[in-house]
Amino acid sequence: MSIFDLVDIDSHLAAALGTELDDVSQIFERQLASEFSAVNTLSVHVARYRGKMLRPILVLLSGLAVHRNSDTSLLTEAHRVIAAVTEMIHMATLVHDDVLDESRIRRGGATVNALHGNDMAVMLGDYLISNAFHLCSTLGMPSVNRRLGEITNTLCEGEIVQLHHREDLDVGEDLYFSIVTNKTASLIGACCEIGAGVSGGDPDVCESLRCYGRDLGIAFQITDDLLDLMGSQEELGKSVGRDLDMGKLTLPLIRALDQSDESDRRAIAALVKDRCHAQLRERLLADGWFDSAQQTAIDLVASARRCIGDLPDTPAATTLHRLADGVIDRRF
């Protein structure tokens, strides 16, 4: 299922972007094809992991949104290659995240680590990272390589800081937002920024689109955390309750711990320590911490939309606004 089945979009633009995304998929698959069957057997799983292509879509839409019209003939091979690169980086993080989180299920099927062991999953992630950088270097645009290298450095830092603070009940909101920005939002922001930059967008427009992507990315991660807390495996097609199992604090829990009196804090801490999913979920809902986090995601989406308020009024810009709203409804 494509995002465009879920978000209202100009039908002409949807059809044209569909063609572009097919090209992006071909670039992606051609890059990963190996002379070794053992490698191809492993890469097959990546196709199964691929979801709604949010990052490639943001590269393409941002590449269009800087123009006065949304004619997709304005998109170049560089946009499509960068779109494939960002998807490959994202896939690498999913494969290694599943190792870190010991997840067994993703998109309704077994994870690579569950099927082939942690060692194969580590190597598949490495193969994806390496191919992402290699593919990017075929563009001959050193500035794009450099920018994406900065982003993946940041992404790793976010993950390491998060791992470091497992089981740490003193993680505050500032640290939470720093982690989420680094490990999730920075790449989404870069997709928008680079897509616009390759189209020759002015630096301030590229920066506006980066901020849009960053805020959308943080909102996305908050709703992802809320779904992990509240959703079911059947609904989401992946393991749920993993954040708590892995000792990762999420926004509603951080607020509950931070803003409760001492006895409530102790009670909540005990539920975390004992991994009492159901009781914790009930308490966070009843005390309004779920709604509070949800409201922050809504505010971030509004902020994301403000960032791109000055874009020319085109179907591409309209779609960026609708994608932001879609994060809250969590239609993708």
Next chain:
Amino acid sequence: MSIFDLVDIDSHLAAALGTELDDVSQIFERQLASEFSAVNTLSVHVARYRGKMLRPILVLLSGLAVHRNSDTSLLTEAHRVIAAVTEMIHMATLVHDDVLDESRIRRGGATVNALHGNDMAVMLGDYLISNAFHLCSTLGMPSVNRRLGEITNTLCEGEIVQLHHREDLDVGEDLYFSIVTNKTASLIGACCEIGAGVSGGDPDVCESLRCYGRDLGIAFQITDDLLDLMGSQEELGKSVGRDLDMGKLTLPLIRALDQSDESDRRAIAALVKDRCHAQLRERLLADGWFDSAQQTAIDLVASARRCIGDLPDTPAATTLHRLADGVIDRRF
């Protein structure tokens, strides 16, 4: 301890290269420095992992060896950056290899996975790979990014094929040499090739140096395998017998299985299956398979030296020849 304490080298060249290597180390450390203390705490281990800097030395020596004299003022910042990049890629493979091999000891100390868990080790390896590509992109030489990207793709393919053939007693010599070339020798060859290329070496000289590095790399891996089979943890400062434990076939064992009659083959296979280290070691020694593999390494070193037979007669070229001989004595 530096390689130059172990290999006989012109004292003027050794001193000059020592200064260059200090600069390479500074570039390496500056690149990894993070604003997050959790990241720096983890990176500290990398300094401990670093050994004799073989790959940076090969970049620098190859950069000199294309000239008619070995004046290190001929080396540029690009050589030093590329030297740091190759060391960072190598460190990433060590960190992830230790996860794959479940190793507990490296260079006389606990591995990152032993100290901080597999998840931190996976992320540290990712941080190193990402920083290697980022550092490389700061050069603004897309062809170097592209070449190193090809090499790391190959390196991952070699690891995946090796993992795929764990416990496979039918691995033949061709497959063994393909795996070793891809996972070890290709990077060493690229160090020589790129070092020469950045100095403006002719394509055929760069290719000769690549072949030198490749053959030296294969010889290096064979002796590494032999040490894992025959050495002691005290001597090597790392876990030994891991190849057998992890079901990885090495050259003496492959030859023993391939060239023995059916009843001997069954006996050897049983020793492998039951992880009978001592008996297997004795048998491979007694039947001459250890010597046979050792001889192949000696032949490869001779081949490596022939590849660079036409280089100008300079201290840099002489050192490349001595380094090759050092692989056999395994003085580093």
